[in-house]
Amino acid sequence: MAEVVITSKEEAARLTADLFERLVREKPNAVFGVATGSTPEGVYRELAARRAQHLLADFSRVRAFALDEYVGLPVEHPESYHSVIERQWTRPLGLHPEQVAVPPAVITADDNPESYETRIDAAGGIDIQLVGIGSNGHIGFNEPGSSLASRTRLKTLSRQTRIDNARFFGTLDEVPRYCVTQGLGTILEARRIVLLAFGVSKARALANALEGPVTSSVPASVVQFHPHVTALVDDAAASLLANQDYYREAWQERPPSRRILFDGITLTAPPRRRGF
């Protein structure tokens, strides 16, 4: 069962930034899994603000891997995830582009999307994976029906995802139809997962993912197989959670000094296992 923290979007960003800093202090060459979309933006802004005020831990040796990328969009396009990650993560944190990897935006007959995973493995695996959730229950771009054991691969985007993401483009037609995404099996190999969800449009998907049956029809439900997941969600996203009173009490009853994510857990310790 994931730990569920119901809080404001701003506090969620601060708690996640605190967690990232704690990891970097434990492990200066930590490996982050970074997500795109509106959901994680507050976390990236919080980290950038801390760095601008010279308050941030030393991130100079961290590495990061993005979850997914559109296929068919030039990498220079402002909405390619190469561009978004560069703008929101790499540049504000003062990182060298070689410290940050994004899945390939173009797939040719010679490309093997799974080779992205060789790079993740070579970096020692992902320490903390940040994920959002789609209104259709996807994580990464693993659309409903994705194998719970899937690996990094080419996928077709669902119509719902293309409609949801049309706000970043001019029209629905401009939203790419294909993507490369880390698989659900890949995501499960991260040592910790932080799932963020804000707004009522995520309420149904979140309740299904955290409290419903584990099913490929709700790809995010696969996180129930992971031993170290924290979901940070606002009131609106939490509104359909059956156990929301319990989650609120569990968090509020902790002394303020212990309201930290993965309290009491060494962030880097356990060995990684493949899949679940």
Ligand code: PGA
């Ligand atoms: P959003 O997307 O953050 O733009 O809402 C989340 C997701 O689709 O994973």
